[in-house]
Amino acid sequence: MNWNKLTEASQIQEIKALSEAKPVMIFKHSTRCSISSMSLDRLLRKWKDVDNEKVTPYFLDLIASRDLSDLVAKEFRVAHESPQVLLIKNGQAVYNNSHYGIAYADIMGKI
Known part of the structure; x- marks a missing residue:
């Protein structure tokens, strides 16, 4: 996977603009959480x-x-969760899920 690292607040506006042409997925990961690590690995x-x-x-x-x-x-x-995945289209979150609800098929089905 070719991750783009989200590290700056200014990138949020970039993500909104990018999502006008192609959906953007944000994966919020906690390095201290085994559920987060498992959800990331499954994805x-x-x-x-x-x-x-x-x-x-x-x-x-x-x-x-x-x-x-x-x-x-x-x-x-969206409410903050950890781990959490968001799918952004046209500048808006059209899908989000967390913990064991993070599923590749669900994410790809919303694209």
Whole structure:
């Protein structure tokens, strides 16, 4: 998977603009949480190279950037969760899920 790292607040506006042409997925990951690690691993095992043509993936390290994670929740009007995946289209969150609900098929089905 070709992750783009979400590390700056200014990237949120970039993500909104990018999502006008192609969906953007944000994966919010806690490096201290075994459920987060398992959810990420399940997603990565199913991910195919061709999926990068369908969706632009962003990775947000919650431990390093908690304030940024809160800003993502506010900007896209979703409750903060960890782990969490959001799918952004046309500048809006059209899908989000967390914990064991994070599923490759569900994400790809919303694209």
